[in-house]
Amino acid sequence: MCRGLESLPTTCLERAKEIKALFGSLLLKSDHGVTGPSKKSDRQRLNADEPLKWRESFQNLLSSQNGLCLYRAFLVSEFSxxxxxxxxxxxxxxxxxxxxxxxxxxxxxxxxxxxxxxxxxxxxxxxxxxxxxxxxxxxxxxxxxxxxxxxxxxEKDCYPRFLKSSTYLELSSRTG
The missing domain is CATH 1.10.167.10 (Regulator of G-protein Signalling 4, domain 2)
Structure with a gap:
């Protein structure tokens, strides 16, 4: 999973794309939840409101495996x-x-x-x-x-930019 120290940025980028796609499919689901088709140990329930919670606090973002992966992918894209x-x-x-x-x-x-x-x-x-x-x-x-x-x-620099990123804005607009 993305959180491990051994994980490569490529793995996290792939997971970030998968999460983005899964959140996108929520528009088609009436129950607003879907289980990710990743490795058995990585499966997590995705909730349509999850990206909105990331905006509430930086700690909420870091506490979410999905949020952490997307945030890491964002940081990789910013070379930080x-x-x-x-x-x-x-x-x-x-x-x-x-x-x-x-x-x-x-x-x-x-x-x-x-x-x-x-x-x-x-x-x-x-x-x-x-x-x-x-x-x-x-x-x-x-x-x-x-x-x-x-x-x-x-929290003061990267997190606000993440919240303004196209990936986050797209996810939050789909769920909000």
Missing amino acids: EENLAFYLACEDYRATKASKLSAKAKKIYDQFIGSDAPREVNLDHATREITKKNMEQPSQLCFDAAQSKIYALM
Whole structure:
């Protein structure tokens, strides 16, 4: 599914197209619900009101598997998918067993925060320094400041653009 850290953007883009098509078919359904024809583990009930809930709050969007996939596809199209990938990596990191924290923290730091990080996220110097210091003794909270900054960035910048995107506007007009 789109939420996993291992998923490729192509997979998410395919899922986003599928979700868009399924929501489009709601116009033909009198019960306003349809089950997606994806893998058995990915099946979710699509509700016609779901896109409208995404507009209510950024958290509603992130809490919806369908919304998350469409949002990720949107970020890929804007070349800023690393923000969501970092946010989700931090969420996953919090659930990590203590024995694996150090290795996982290093991987996240090297991928998103460190110098020459291949998927570097946009953080101010102070937040980078706090996170770097937290890496000395990684805990489940060591990325909190950085994750909070990226969440705020997405909420104030990317999320409003997503709500104005043609894909979202098309979905919400079909269901609204």
